[in-house]
Amino acid sequence: MREPKPYWRDVPKELRKQVEEKMGSSIRRASRVFGGYGPTATFRFFLEDGRTIFAKGAGQGSIAENWRVLPLEEAAYRHVTAITPISPRYFGSVSVDGWHLLLLEDLRIAKKVPPWSEALALQAIRDLAAFHVQGLSEAGKVQAMAGKGFTDNWLNIKNNHDERTDFLGLFQDKRNEAEAWLDAVIDTLIPIEGELMRPDQPWGLIHKDVRSDNLRFRNGSLVLFDWASACRGPLIFDAGFFFPSIEGEGGPTAERLLPEYKRAMAARGIDFPSYAEQSVAAAAAGFFATRAGKPPIPLLPRLRSIQRLQLGPALRWSSTLLGLPKPPAINFMD
Known part of the structure; x- marks a missing residue:
């Protein structure tokens, strides 16, 4: 099921005129673009001068x-x-009343993922590290990341019956096995997850929402979009929350990618304390654990399936890294 998005015919004529004036060419035709998981207004404009432009923003619906x-x-x-x-x-x-669109470079011919290759995944991690270094001087331009919703998810599962039920419901016929696993590990995960926001680790400008639907490869290099969540936070957050997406889509594991990220950062004089990778692994697993089993959101119909896709690798990585028992496989029902 696709997200509801406005049609080009819904766009006011005044807004079309503004686009043409801004770009210096009239619009020959336009089409809706699907991607991501929400009802954002997204279009591709085919201009008379041969260029194409991607537009995203808010509007009808x-x-x-x-x-x-x-x-x-x-x-x-x-x-x-x-x-x-x-x-x-x-x-x-x-912009006009009820509409606001950003005009961006069209990446339609840039390479999409998945499928992931090891080479592409490693390139993405190296480029992400380069961005983190580049952004250190501008971290003060964005707000600090809030820890709520990232440092307390395993605690919520322990203390809230509904949260626990939603999580265990992901395992269906393996529910008893999952419950035994959860009871064995949760008291270990809670304090480690809580260290995610410690200040004695490298902090800087982060994207905060790195996953395959928010990126392309242009001329072999990583391009990120959807910068609405950019903030000042633990640098390892971007990498740690990205790894489950890559593995869930058939790419290399965190065990293969994390050393590459750390090497790239160390080459620029940035090192991470051991707790940082443990906390981001536990936090990523907890984040998806408290969301993947919840009911679907009508305007974001594919979100839960993507969260389930990332939860499995996140549970596996955090358990392996922390020396915890292997978690059971989750059920990938629609």
Whole structure:
């Protein structure tokens, strides 16, 4: 099932005129673009001069969250220069009552993932490390990351019956096995997850939402978009929450990718305390554990399936890294 998105015919004529004035060419045709997991207004404009432009934003049918994050993403494109080498080119924005669109470089011919190869995954990790180093000088331009929702998920599962039930429901016929596993590990996971936001580790500018639907490869290099969540946070967060996405889509594991990230950062004089990788692994597993088993969200119909896809690798990685018992496999029902 696809997310509900506005049609091009829904766009006011005044907004179309603004796009043409901004780009210096009239629009020959336009089409909706699907991607991501929400009802964001997204279009591809085919201009008379032969160029194509990608537009994203909020408009008819957009939810309050779309409108909340749009100014944050626009501010990142406008003011944070460190993202320029690793993001689409930004051409400006257009708006009328009830509509606001960002105009960006069209990455339709850039390489998508999955499928992942080891080479692509390693390139993504090296480019992510380079971005983290580049962004250190601009970390003060963005808000600090809040820990709530990332450092307390295993604690919520322990203390809240509904949270526990939602998580165990993912395992269906292996529920008893999953319950025994959870009871054996949760008191270990809770304090380790709680260390995610410790200040005595490398902090800086992070994207905070790195996964395959938010990236492409342009001329062999990583390009990230959807910068609405950019903030100042633990650098290892981007990598640690990215690994389960890669493995869940058939790519290399965190055990293969984390050393590459650490090597790339160490080459630039940035080292991580051992607790940092343990805490991000536990936090990633807890984040997906408290979300993947919840009921579907009508306007984001594919979100839960993606969270389940990431939960399995996150549970495996955190258990392996912390020397915990192997978790049972989750059920990938629709």
